[in-house]
Each structure stands twice: as structure tokens, then as C-alpha cells.
Amino acid sequence: MERYKKEFIDFMVECRVLKFGSFTLKSGRHSPFFMNAGAYVTGSQLGRLGKFYAQAIHDNFGDDFDVLFGPAYKGIPLSVATVIAYHELYGKEIRYCSNRKEIKDHGDTGILLGSSIGVGDRVVIIEDVTTSGKSIEETYPIIKAQGNAPDAVKIVGLMVSLNRMERGLETTKCALDEITERYGFPARAIVSMQDVVDALYTDGDRKIITDELKKEIDAYYHEWGAR
Template sequence: MRQADKMSDRVEKLMLDLFDIEAVKFGDFTLKSGIQSPIYFDLRVIVSYPVIMLMSAHHDVPMLIRRKEAKDYGTKKMIEGKFEPGSSCLIVEDVVTSGSSVKETAESLESVGLVVTDAVVLLDREQGGKQKLKEAGIALQSICGTSQLLRILRKHEKIPESVAEQVRDFVRNNTFPPSQEPPVKKSRKILSYRERGDLCQHPVAKQLFGIMESKKSNLAVSADLCTTAQILKLADEVGPHICMLKTHVDIINDFSAEFVQSLTELANRHEFLIFEDRKFADIGSTVQHQYRDGLFQIADWAHLINAHSLPGAGVLEGLKQVGLGKQRACLLIAEMSSQGNLATGEYTKATVKMAEEHQDFVVGFISQSQLSDNPAFIHMTPGVQLSGSGDGLGQQYVSPWDAVVTRRADVIIVGRGVYKDPDPATAARSYQTAAFQAYQHRLTN
């Protein structure tokens, strides 16, 4: 028997099997688009029939899974699986109608550096999806189309001719027309740091975007050290490679006004901003004193601070009364990198809303992913290491590529990966290069 005949017989048997397990149904069904259809493909049932399952396991080919949306817990990835940027990926779909689902999957894959040129589908409804995908630069191959399926089912008398004709009429009357525009693969415009800086109203955000552009650095180093000498030494070593130095002032054993003066001089010399990771989280009158007064007088030297949204808008009102006059800015903590944290879901959404209502002072977020399409908001992602993994104390690390390309962070925050390295300057340069290359990929893809 010829190979083509064998293939035809296998397709015919598969279509009959799908009909028998009710993966193909005839009747009156409402599709996702709201259109009433006389035929419905419900291929999710095949998970209960292992003999029908195909592809990855049978051929020992690595598989990736695209989530419908990134989860607000765990890895928060849109694309699950192991892959290398630049690799080609074949999209495998169950049913294609307009091709929109395949295009969305292709865009998600391309956003993490994968190359998509082809897709294969089990059942093509033959309603214009193949042409739509061709216009987007994706070649679609189908195992079976609606017309062939109807011929098979009629041949074996699974459905009457009246039902087959009803489906044919439906397909003819509900086909998506080809675009009148020339074939082109559309992509969303990603603004550069310079362009986003031009859109900013707050001077700190504008300054930060300018530093990131001129130094080709979207790296912030967290100086989680306990003596002023250690911090100043680190700041001088990594200063040429960073856009920002993050401090934890309340763990410093020998804080002094002289330390503030020296750190400020280093920031001016190496052109980076100072971000005090104080995490304000109290009523307005209390945070005012914490920000302005006491031993640390944070508002006098830190360009940026951050705050939890848990106390409500009062925490921002209190901080603003101190910081606005000094041209300081605040980041809201919308998501955290520690395992089991509660900054997720509705809390995160409420935090974004609070930021939108206080854009005179709030310039962005500490987050694990992009939360707002507003180009003036800066997203900073902590918990970044070149190798990923974790620390055994609940900290979960992501790579610079994952943070910037997949999660769309603007700035990566690295602590132990730099200051615990025997050569912090070289380590910082490695992170600077990796993160900025990831940003450039996002910009050009």
C-alpha cells in the first residue's frame, strides 16, 4: 500500500474515533464568538483516551505549554518548559477557526526569543484561518478539514446528508475574509527608555530613564550590607555598571551624616540614583516622621523610596507631604519574590489603581511582572540571578532574560549575585550586559 494511502486510512480512522468519543458533535452550539454553529469540536475529551493522544510523547520531542495568562504565583511564566532563545518552535493546535489563537501563541513565543514559522492543527474548520495565518507569516498544515471530515462521516453513515449540508452552508456563510492589506506580521510598538523618559512628568522617573539609556544599564544593585565601609566600597566598584543602588538603611551599624555625603558623591560621580528600600507601611503621620526625621532623615538623600499599599492611600499622602517638595519619588510594592507572599490577585490590582491615582509621587512598582501599560510607570523586579533557583529561605530567583523579556521588567534588582561575588565589578558588568541585551531584544522584537 502506498504511503499516501496509509496516511489517508489513519486520518479516516482518527476522525471516526473522534466521532465515537463525541469529540465531534452535531447540533446547535454557541461558539466563543457568539455565532450559532451546527458543528462543535470538543477535543478536550481526548485526555481520557490515551490511545488517541499524539505528538510529543510518541516522538520524544520537547514540548512547551502556553498559559492563557500568567499566574500571580509560582514562576508566573506565560511559556512553561525548557528552551533556548533563538530556537524554532512548531505550534500544535487542536482546532483553527480564524487563526487568532495561533497568532496569540506565536506572539507569546516570540516575546521570549523563540522563532515561529509553522503551525499544525488537527482540525481546520475551513473558515479562513489558514489564509489569516499566512498573512501573519505562519504556514498552517492541517490533519483534516471540515469538508474531509464530513465526507468520512457520510461514507460510514455516521450522519445524514441533511446534517452534512447544514454544516457546509454554515462554513460558506461564516468564513473570515482575507485581509485587504499586504501580508505583514504585526507587532506592538515597544518604546525605548529615552522615549519613555520624554513622556514622564516626574523628574526622578525622567532622570532614571535617561541614566538607563546613556549608561546602557537597567541594573540596580541591592547593597544588603551592614557597615558603611562595605557599602561605599561596593558602590564605587559597581557604580559604572548600574542605574541605581538600593540600600537598607536600618541594617547599617555605623550610619552617619558623613556616610550620606560620601554615598551621594559616588552617586553623582558614577551617575546612579539611590533607592532606600524602607518599605513604609504605616499611617500617614507615622511615615512622615520615618521619612523626614530621626537618625536617618531618608528624604534628604534617597531619590526613591518604596511603600506597601496595605495601609491605604494615607501612606502616600503622608509621604508626599515630605517628598514632593524635595522632588523625591515612590515605588509601590505590588508583588514580591518571596514564596507564599500575599501580594497577589486583588491586592495587586488595588495597588496599581492606587498608583494611577497618585502619579504626582508614584513612578512605578516593585513587581514580578509588568502590571500597567502606562509607559511612564517603571517596573522593577527583585530576586534576579543569572542562574535562577532559590536560597532555601523562601526567596525565588528568576534570570535577567526571564525578568526583562518574559515578565517585561524595566529594571532588575540583584543583591547577593553581585555583592557576594569575589569580584563585584565583573559580576555587575555581567548582569548589566545580560539585562540590557534582553531589553534590546524586547525593543527590536
Template sequence: MNSAQIGAQDAAIGQDGLAQEFVQFAIDAGVLRFGEFKTKAGRMSPYFFNAGLFDDGAKLQRLAQFYARALQASGIEFDVIFGPAYKGIPLGAAVAVELARLGVNKPFAYNRKEAKDHGEGGTLVGAPLKGRVLIVDDVISAGTAVRESIALIRAAGATPHAVAIALDRQEKATEGGQDVSWSAVQYVRDTLGLQVCAIANLAQLLQHLQSTDKFLPYVDAVSAYRSRYGVDLRT
């Protein structure tokens, strides 16, 4: 199936349908779990999404397919894929491979955390950063990693253009230990000016849990968490 056929298929399914597929895949893969988990913000969350558990070839391949399908459905155009260290490196590479399989061959680059002082040197590896750059990562927790990527991309003379993530938690960010009214994704979109493509979001995750009796035990806890920490999606 080529890129145009995939795009037509996902147009028929709809973004919600793609998100539902992804949520079920994440649950089946053990990447999306339910219970009590402490977040970076110190909150007790009833669910935990750990993209590091997409830990074999088959899972990573299917994950890349979801990213590629979401990107095609979004209509976002870009020239280079950038995978920020560390989780973004395998994610960006896998997405580049999947897009190439679909006939959309894009250059790929990533960064090192520490600059190399021999060989080619520097912190950037792979294709030159130029034109519109797509950053690929798992989630946006606080926007810090995105700001670091933006600085690297601009320093290379390219334009940070968009971010692709697996899950948008749609919850309030924190500043100075205090909740604010916007999410990290809203900050990246509205303040930093980048387009954001998420395969799924919290509202769609909750919709999936409500769709079958199997997940009903988790619905109340996730709904309560969303009511307490969720952002106003009208802004």
C-alpha cells in the same frame, strides 16, 4: 513501529486516509457531535468539535498518535514544542511523548496565564524556547491565541515556525462582527507566516460523512454550512 515505518505507512495511506481515520475516531470518542451549536462567531453550526472531551488516557494517547503522524507526513521541521495554556498544555505534552516514543525526542514548554512571582517565576515553564517552535493546539478559531503564542516565543528569542491543530474548520473568520473572506488558518499561514499542519479539515469531514449511509442525515446540514461560511481554498 519506529518513526520511519510510521512515515512509510502514512505515505501509503495518504493524508486523506489519515484524516478519515481521525474523523471516525473523533465521532466514536464523542468529541465530534452533530446537531445545532452556537460558535464563538455567533453562527449556528451543525457540528461541534470539543477537544476537551479527549478526556482519558486512551483517547489522549491515540490523539497524540494522530498529531505525530500528521506532523511526520507534513515534513515540517521544528526544534521545540510549545503548548499554549490551557488546552495546548496536555496536547503539546502528549505529542512530545508520542514523538519521543517514535524516536523523535523534542523539548517541550508551555505558558501560564498568570506570571508566577516565586520559585522560577515568569510565565514560561519547561524547556527553553529556542530555534524553530511548533505550537500545538486543538483548533484556530480567530488567530488570537496564536498571536499571543507568537509574542511569547519571540520575547524568549525563538522563532514561531508552525502550528499543529486537530481540525481546520475552513470557514470565514470575523472582524468587527463581520465575515471576512479568509479563514483563521489562512490568516495564520499567509499573514503571520507560520506553516499549519491540520490532522483533518472540514472538506475531509464532509467526505467521511458522505462515505456511509450512517451519517447521511448530517450531510445536507454540513454541506449547507460549508456553502454559506466556507472559504475559497484556492487562495
């Protein structure tokens, strides 16, 4: 495991973004763990988070993109923090963009916040986590509607912080694999839940994932895990 990935796992736990317990997800599934990117609230936390995302995006997609799109609402601070970090780490200016939940009909009109998206733009989508692929159903048509032509804007890929490694809405495949198959672009994560278990279950005296919790996680994946 790359060093920044192990550091990111520790960072999620430190910030209480990754929690273990009993949670009901947006998909209706009951999970023994939950990730909430909304718990990153300080300047230092967002600064570090942006660097983790920037490293993962650079590793997976390189520099050949123009816009980082963070769907409202949680994707907005993610996209802003990451474009700042990307410039600091790699010296490239990337524009950030997000969407409004409701279209504004006065002043700065339209559905987009931040940068516009135009013909020839290459876009990376950034989210906190995707469990079943529901969120991309809203994001994809918004991006593809820009540029006034079906193929005017190219989506380079999707980056999330955690691959939950569970089946999507329509198949027994991982939600990220399902997104790739349906929409035709790669969907990646900074770390997978397997990375998290490997790091926190075997971490010596600081065992965050206990034997009992490990059994609960295993049972969850027996029911909902990707095949």
C-alpha cells in the same frame, strides 16, 4: 485520504470529540458541528491522539524543530501527548512548552511551563482547532518574546486537528490561510471538514452525516465558508 486521517475522523466521533447539533462558537457564529479536544480524557485516548498529531506534524514539517508549544489550557495535554508519541514513532526528543494565563512571580517564575524557549529554537505550535485565528493573536507574541531578540526564535508552523474551512477574522480566506498570510508560517490540520464530510456522509450503512445534516453543513459554509 491517508489511512491515519480516516482513522482520526473515526476516532474523533468515537470519543465524542466531534459532535453534530447546534452550537455557538467563540467567534459568535452558530455552527451545526463542534469539536472539543477537552473530551479526550483517558490515557489510551491521549496516547492515540498524540500519535495522530505526531504523524501529521512529521508529514507537514519534518523533524527540524525543537519545541512543541501548546497554548493553555487545552494545548497543554496535546503538547505532552504529542512529544511522547513523536519520540516513540520517530526517535527524536522534542521539548514541550506551554504558557501560564497569569505570570507567576514566585518559585518557578515566568509565563512559561515546561521547557524554556531560547535563541535558535525552532517551534511548532499545536492547538485543537482554530475558527477565526483569535488564539494565535495571544500565542504568537509570547513565543516571539523569548530569546531576547526579534528573530531569535523561529516558528516553524501551526498544527491543529481540524481545519473548519471557514473564513477568518479579517478576510474571506480560511482561518489557517489567514494565519499563514499574517504571521508568515504554514498553518496545517490533521484533517479538514471536507475530509470529515467525505468520510462520514458516504460511509455506507453507518451514515453519521444524514442528508438533513448535510444540508445544514452546506448552508453554514454558504454563509461562513472560506472563499
